[in-house]
Amino acid sequence: MTTETTFRVMLKMHIKPGLAEEFEKTWIAVGDSVTSHPANLGQWLSRSTDEEGVYYIVSDWVDEARFREFETSDRHLEHRQKLHPYRSGGAMSTMEVVAFVAPSATVGTHAEWLAAA
Template sequence: MPGPSEQVFRVMLRMQIKPEMGHEFEKVWLEVGDSVTAHPANLGQWLSRSADENGVYYIVSDWVDEPRFREFETSDRHLEHRQKLHPYRSGGSMTTMHVVAALPGAAS
């Protein structure tokens, strides 16, 4: 785990996807995902579908630090990525955080 000055910066998006568009959204997300993961500061990205809320997805991405994420967030690359996913969205929100600890599970 990085030290306090090198904490992983995590971004979590909650996306409400228009009815009946979930499978197409998942397909497009996979197709355009490298526009995020190819950024030198990106540590990885995950897409999850809610088990409790119909049409809700969560996207989690980890970054080496907040300034590098903010650099990406305002880039043309990010704008283009968002434009490709926007037709599927009916709402959403973003939460950012600093990872302060991690405990690996027995199965890892």
């Protein structure tokens, strides 16, 4: 992946109390409506360890124009409608990736690192 043109979208989603597990299952089930778009480079779902019911979704795109094209598509509207019943609020941030540093560790686990030290 070249970072020169990677456009990243980060969503912060507040999920209604008691619906987190169902939200996660639904997000996984409908995720291919995003990742099957030819301009999408992948997406991640993360649960906050600091805030109850808060999730972050990070999605990478080849560029902003292609993301905006997706954002206004029927495909995206349908995807949003499936997740909307779980949301109580949220926010979106967009950014350009300017650098990426690949991991350089040659040891696979923390225990192996300790043994090698």
